[in-house]
Each structure stands twice: as structure tokens, then as C-alpha cells.
Amino acid sequence: xxxxxxxxxxxxxxxxxxxxxxxxxxxxxxxxxxxxxxxxxxxxxxxxxxxxxxxxxxxxxxxxxxxxxxxxxxxxxxxxxxxxxxxxxxxxxxxxxxxxxxxxxxxxxxxxxxxxxxxxxxxxxxxxxxxxxxxxxxxxxxxxxxxxxxxxxxxxxxxxxxxxxxxxxxxxxxxxxxxxxxxxxxxxxxxxxxxxxxxxxxxxxxxxxxxxxxxxxxxxxxxxxxxxxxxxxxxxxxxxxxxxxxxxxxxxxxxxxxxxxxxxxxxxxxxxxxxxxxxxxxxxxxxxxxxxxxxxxxxxxxxxxxxxxxxxxxxxxxxx
Amino acid sequence: xxxxxxxxxxxxxxxxxxxxxxxxxxxxxxxxxxxxxxxxxxxxxxxxxxxxxxxxxxxxxxxxxxxxxxxxxxxxxxxxxxxxxxxxxxxxxxxxxxxxxxxxxxxxxxxxxxxxxxxxxxxxxxxxxxxxxxxxxxxxxxxxxxxxxxxxxxxxxxxxxxxxxxxxxxxxxxxxxxxxxxxxxxxxxxxxxxxxxxxxxxxxxxxxxxxxxxxxxxxxxxxxxxxxxxxxxxxxxxxxxxxxxxxxxxxxxxxxxxxxxxxxxxxxxxxxxxxxxxxxxxxxxxxxxxxxxxxxxxxxxxxxxxxxxxxxxxxxxxxxxxxxxxxxxxxxxxxxxxxxxxxxxxxxxxxxxxxxxxxxxxxxxxxxxx
Numbered sequence: 093x094x095x096x097x098x099x100x101x102x103x104x105x106x107x108x109x110x111x112x113x114x115x116x117x118x119x120x121x122x123x124x125x126x127x128x129x130x131x132x133x134x135x136x137x138x139x140x141x142x143x144x145x146x147x148x149x150x151x152x153x154x155x156x157x158x159x160x161x162x163x164x165x166x167x168x169x170x171x172x173x174x175x176x177x178x179x180x181x182x183x184x185x186x187x188x189x190x191x192x193x194x195x196x197x198x199x200x201x202x203x204x205x206x207x208x209x210x211x212x213x214x215x216x217x218x219x220x221x222x223x224x225x226x227x228x229x230x231x232x233x234x235x236x237x238x239x240x241x242x243x244x245x246x247x248x249x250x251x252x253x254x255x256x257x258x259x260x261x262x263x264x265x266x267x268x269x270x271x272x273x274x275x276x277x278x279x280x281x282x283x284x285x286x287x288x289x290x291x292x293x294x295x296x297x298x299x300x301x302x303x304x305x306x307x308x309x310x311x312x313x314x315x316x317x318x319x320x321x322x323x324x325x326x327x328x329x330x331x332x333x334x335x336x337x338x339x340x341x342x343x344x345x346x347x348x349x350x351x352x353x354x355x356x357x358x359x360x361x362x363x364x365x366x367x368x369x370x371x372x373x374x375x376x377x378x379x380x381x382x383x384x385x386x387x388x389x390x391x392x393x394x395x396x397x398x399x400x401x402x403x404x405x406x407x408x409x410x411x412x
Numbered sequence: 413x414x415x416x417x418x419x420x421x422x423x424x425x426x427x428x429x430x431x432x433x434x435x436x437x438x439x440x441x442x443x444x445x446x447x448x449x450x451x452x453x454x455x456x457x458x459x460x461x462x463x464x465x466x467x468x469x470x471x472x473x474x475x476x477x478x479x480x481x482x483x484x485x486x487x488x489x490x491x492x493x494x495x496x497x498x499x500x501x502x503x504x505x506x507x508x509x510x511x512x513x514x515x516x517x518x519x520x521x522x523x524x525x526x527x528x529x530x531x532x533x534x535x536x537x538x539x540x541x542x543x544x545x546x547x548x549x550x551x552x553x554x555x556x557x558x559x560x561x562x563x564x565x566x567x568x569x570x571x572x573x574x575x576x577x578x579x580x581x582x583x584x585x586x587x588x589x590x591x592x593x594x595x596x597x598x599x600x601x602x603x604x605x606x607x608x609x610x611x612x613x614x615x616x617x618x619x620x621x622x623x624x625x626x627x628x629x630x631x632x633x634x635x636x637x638x639x640x641x642x643x644x645x646x647x648x649x650x651x652x653x654x655x656x657x658x659x660x661x662x663x664x665x666x667x668x669x670x671x672x673x674x675x676x677x678x679x680x681x682x683x684x685x686x687x688x689x690x691x692x693x694x695x696x697x698x699x700x701x702x703x704x705x706x707x708x709x710x711x712x713x714x715x716x717x718x719x720x721x722x723x724x725x726x727x728x729x730x731x732x733x734x735x736x737x738x739x740x741x742x743x744x745x746x747x748x749x750x751x752x753x754x755x756x757x758x759x760x761x762x763x764x765x766x767x768x769x770x771x772x773x774x775x776x777x778x779x780x781x782x
Contacts, residue, residue: 110466113512116520117505143465150429151468224429225422225480274427387427389477
């Protein structure tokens with residue numbers, strides 16, 4: 093078995109029919125339990141994605157359990173009920189100061205939760221992910237993340253959203269650069285200005301071409317996220333991630349997926365999802381010479397899925 | 413290397429994949445060998461976990477960091493799964509997934525039929541049950557809230573409202589809800605009822621009426637909506653189907669959500685058509701028992717028919733009110749069946765005259781209304 097190749101490739105091995113089976117069973121059980129099964133369903137779904145994602149033929153694994161997700165789910169629901177309860181309770185007083193206070197409690201609370209959610213979700217997700225028996229981990233500092241979010245959040249507000257590009261990239265730089273796989277370490281080095289200019293160009297060209305350029309903008313975004321990611325090993329050797337997707341590729345993928353979902357009244361969703369995963373993973377190459385065999389287990393077990401579920405309930409897409 | 417099938421072992425210490433061979437050793441253990449090393453994992457040990465996908469079996473063992481074994485031999489996977497199922501380590505989920513996987517579309521259709529059945533029969537039944545259990549004060553609160561926001565936008569003729577109140581009270585339409593009648597200056601040929609008892613009649617319909625029986629029919633129809641709590645029932649049904657649909661569709665796709673919403677609207681419309689026919693029928697029965705000729709309903713519906721441009725027959729399914737022509741026929745049939753009322757009609761003519769002639773504002777209470 094030749095396990096060391098100069099080029100490493102990711103691949104998604106899932107099948108539409110199999111994912112569909114997972115999704116309908118999830119759906120059925122969630123329904124029968126009036127939604128209580130949701131955390132378990134989520135684990136089943138995540139597991140399907142992980143098990144069918146392979147790097148050099150070795151599958152990833154998701155270790156999370158429905159039980160811990162459920163506990164996180166209950167806590168997250170409780171927290172949100174508390175916040176919204178305070179908001180509506182204060183609003184019921186029908187006093188100006190109470191409404192303002194309620195507003196501050198709710199939105200201030202949600203805003204302060206954001207870094208906590210990102211931090212907790214990463215900690216949980218990474219500790220629950222493994223490849224070749226070695227666990228991933230997130231070693232970011234929560235206070236540092238708060239500092240970034242407060243500083244950049246404020247700047248984004250002051251610049252009427254323009255600084256948002258820098259915010260996104262700074263956050264990504266920080267978070268992704270604190271992800272590790274055993275004794276190896278990931279790094280993301282993006283630049284807010286590049287990202288901003290790319291989106292500016294993408295926005296206007298998409299507008300001028302009546303949407304056609306959107307697929308190429310999508311390609312640019314994909315490349316931006318992939319190409320700035322690297323993976324360093326304890327012996328100093330490094331793998332660089334490289335996106336190989338083309339605008340035409342995105343065009344074909346998105347158009348056929350939309351048709352697939354529409355003409356099957358949504359049943360084709362699982363197949364579309366699998367096509368997307370296949371496309372994305374097939375278009376990420378790892379270039380460089382590194383020894384993937386010499387990575388040691390370094391991370392401890394981490395518990396608690398509160399942040400993960402909170403992020404889910406608040407519909408925050410965490411980039412992974 | 414001897415017995416067993418190829419497997420990859422990860423020792424949980426380093427990322428190096430280890431080529432290994434694995435076999436099941438009787439009575440109940442997994443034998444793993446690599447190089448010169450050999451060890452066994454008892455199959456019924458609580459520290460042994462396994463998961464399978466279509467073509468990969470993952471067995472892990474021990475405390476964190478766990479040792480992991482990946483097997484891809486289809487025969488081994490099949491016999492391993494069979495054995496584990498036999499020893500009772502197979503859950504409901506895996507069985508369900510097995511069925512789903514062997515025929516995903518068939519399974520889906522089965523589940524879908526089940527869901528549609530519960531959506532069409534079970535859900536409305538349960539929702540109605542809940543609606544009936546809800547105290548009538550809920551209707552009143554809902555109606556009061558709706559009326560509170562609506563009243564300022566309506567041009568109410570309070571003098572005529574008082575007359576209409578006397579007209580309505582004479583008919584004793586809704587024993588459980590006190591009814592409050594409002595006359596609103598508006599040319600629309602229409603009237604509506606709010607839950608809990610506010611009934612609004614537009615002057616447009618009032619001034620086109622010829623006989624008190626027609627007005628009685630209108631009030632009986634709207635009174636039935638109130639008495640039978642149609643709004644609350646409708647609300648509960650809509651709420652239930654909303655929760656049900658969002659539960660089913662969950663985060664699936666926006667397209668499915670749109671399709672479902674439209675299907676739901678069509679269903680609600682056909683339900684509300686049913687409610688209108690209901691209100692006609694119950695209204696007529698009530699008229700009959702109060703001594704009012706139920707034929708008034710026929711007159712009322714004819715009046716509506718003159719005003720409304722009927723939808724083409726094919727659209728009937730989409731209409732919230734049954735085609736007026738059909739309603740007229742139904743009302744005629746019922747009127748004939750009910751026959752003349754056996755009790756005397758309450759005095760209504762004077763009140764009716766006052767209501768339908770814009771000049772005469774109000775008849776002082778106490779004067780003979782006949």
C-alpha cells in the first residue's frame with residue numbers, strides 16, 4: 093500500500109440514494125418525536141458526510157453523539173428562551189425605558205454570544221473530528237476572539253459594512269490558524285483588501301452580465317477560501333491547499349442542481365447535495381511534500397455541544 | 413500472514429496506517445494481527461463500537477484515544493453485521509436505515525403516503541379537537557383584538573348599528589356568544605363575522621335587500637360562523653398544518669416549502685368552502701326554528717349572485733365560497749325540505765325598513781317596530 097504521494101487528494105464517496113435514505117429516516121424520526129430527534133438526526137447527517145469524505149483513500153470520522161448534541165440543544169433553547177423572554181417581558185411593561193432595555197438585552201446578548209458560538213462550535217466540532225485515528229483540535233483563545241469581534245464589529249458598523257470584508261477575513265485567519273490535526277497545524281492567511289476588491293469586482297461584473305458572472309465570482313470565492321489555507325507538520329514541511337474549480341464547473345453544477353431539485357419537487361435534494369460535495373472536494377488539491385504518517389495524537393477530549401446547537405438555532409453558518 | 417481479511421489499523425497514537433488482518437474468533441472475539449503482534453477484542457465488550465457505511469466497516473476499541481480498525485471486505489462486513497445483530501447490538505435506527513437503503517424511493521413513498529394521510533385526516537381531527545377544548549373566551553379575545561385594530565378604519569353608522577342589534581337580538585342567533593352587530597358605510601355587497609361575536613354588515617348589501625328574511629338569513633349565516641367557532645377552528649387547523657409542514661420540510665429546500673405552502677392554501681380554501689355551506693345550512697335551520705322563512709337564504713344568495721361575477725366552474729376548487737349558483741340550488745333544496753316555520757316570526761319589518769332606508773336613522777326604543 094503506497095500511502096505517501098507528493099500530491100494528496102480529497103474525495104467525496106457518498107451516493108445520492110444513500111444520503112437520501114439517511115435523510116428520510118431522519119425526517120421520519122424527527123416527525124414522530126415532534127422534533128426531539130433533531131440533534132440525533134443532525135449527528136447522522138454529519139456522520140454521513142464525514143464517513144464519505146476521504147483524503148488519500150482514508151475516511152474522516154465524526155465522533156459526536158446525539159446525546160451530547162441534545163444536551164447542547166436543550167441548553168441553547170433555554171438560553172434563547174431566556175433572552176427572548178426578557179425582551180418580551182420588558183416590552184410588556186409598555187414603558188419606553190423598558191423597551192430600550194429589552195432591545196439592548198436581546199441584541200446585546202445575541203451579539204455577545206456570537207464569538208462564544210464560533211469558539212465553542214470550533215472546539216466541539218474539531219475535537220469530534222478525526223482522520224486516521226488522530227483527532228483535530230481548536231486551540232484559539234476565546235478572549236482574543238472577543239477582541240477581534242468587538243474591534244472589527246465596531247469598525248464594520250462605523251464604515252457602514254465596508255469593513256465587513258476585513259472582519260470576515262480576520263476572523264477566518266484567526267480561527268483557521270488555530271485548527272490542528274494532532275501535532276500538525278493549519279494556517280489561513282487571507283487579506284481583507286484582496287477579499288474586498290474581489291467581491292467588489294464580482295458584484296459589479298455580476299450586475300453587468302445579468303448574473304452570468306456570478307458563477308465565476310463563486311469560483312473566485314472558492315479559490316480565495318481554499319488557496320490561502322496551508323497545513324504545516326512538526327518537521328516543518330508544509331502542504332498548500334489549491335482550488336482547481338472553474339467558473340464553467342460551478343455553472344454546470346449549480347444549474348443542474350437547481351433543475352434537479354425543481355423537477356423532483358425537492359426529492360432530488362440529496363442527489364444535488366452529493367454532487368456539490370463531490371465537486372467541492374474533487375476540486376481541492378493538496379500540493380507539497382509532507383509526511384502524513386508521522387503525526388502524533390495531541391488533543392484531549394473536549395465535551396459540550398452548547399455552542400454548536402446555539403449556532404444552529406440562530407442559523408449561523410459556521411465555515412468548515 | 414494467515415487467516416482473516418485485510419484491514420487498516422490506526423493505533424490512536426500516531427497517524428501511521430498499519431496493515432492488519434482481522435478475523436472473528438469463536439466464541440465471540442475479534443482477532444487482529446499485524447507484523448508479529450496479535451490481540452483480540454471481545455465483541456460484547458462495552459468499549460467496542462462499530463459503525464458501517466455501504467462499503468466500510470469501522471470498529472473502534474478502548475478509551476480515548478481509541479484504536480480504530482477499517483475493514484472494506486464486503487463478505488466480512490456482512491457476516492460481522494449479521495453476528496452483531498444476532499447478539500442484539502443492532503438498534504432500531506440501523507434496521508430502519510437498512511429498509512430505507514434497500515429501496516429508498518419505495519420507503520420514501522411509504523412514508524409520504526403515511527404523512528399525507530395524517531395531514532389530510534389525523535391533523536385536522538386533532539386540531540379541531542384542540543379548538544373545541546379551548547374556552548370560548550379565547551374566541552372573544554381574538555375577536556376583540558381584531559375588532560380593535562379594524563374599527564378605526566371602518567366608517568360605522570352607529571345609529572343603524574343599534575337598530576341592527578335589535579334586529580339580531582330578536583332572532584336569538586347565537587346562544588353561547590353574545591353577538592355585537594355593526595353597520596358600516598361601504599358599497600361592497602358583503603358582510604363578515606369575527607370570532608367571539610362582532611358581525612359587520614356593509615350598507616352596500618343592506619340597501620339591496622328586499623325582505624327582512626334576507627337580512628335574517630345573512631345574520632343567521634354569519635351568526636353560525638360565530639356560534640360554530642369557524643374562525644378559531646380554521647386558525648387551529650392552519651396553525652397545526654403550519655407546524656406540521658415546517659417540521660416535515662425542516663431545512664430541506666425552499667422549493668419544497670413553496671410547493672407545500674400552496675398545497676396548504678388550496679386545502680384551506682376548500683375547507684373554508686365547506687364552512688360556508690355549513691353556515692348556510694345551520695343558518696337556515698336556525699331561521700326556521702325562530703319562525704323566519706328559510707327561503708330568505710335563497711333570496712340573499714340570489715342577491716349575491718347578481719352582484720358577483722361567478723368564477724368559471726373549473727375554478728370552483730380554488731374558491732373560498734362555493735359557487736353562488738350551487739349554493740342557491742342547495743338552499744332551495746333545504747328550504748323545501750324545512751318547509752314553513754311552525755312558530756310565529758318575531759316582529760322585524762319596522763326595524764328592517766329603518767335599516768334599509770338611509771334617511772330613517774333610528775327608531776326610538778319602545779315604539780312599535782312592526
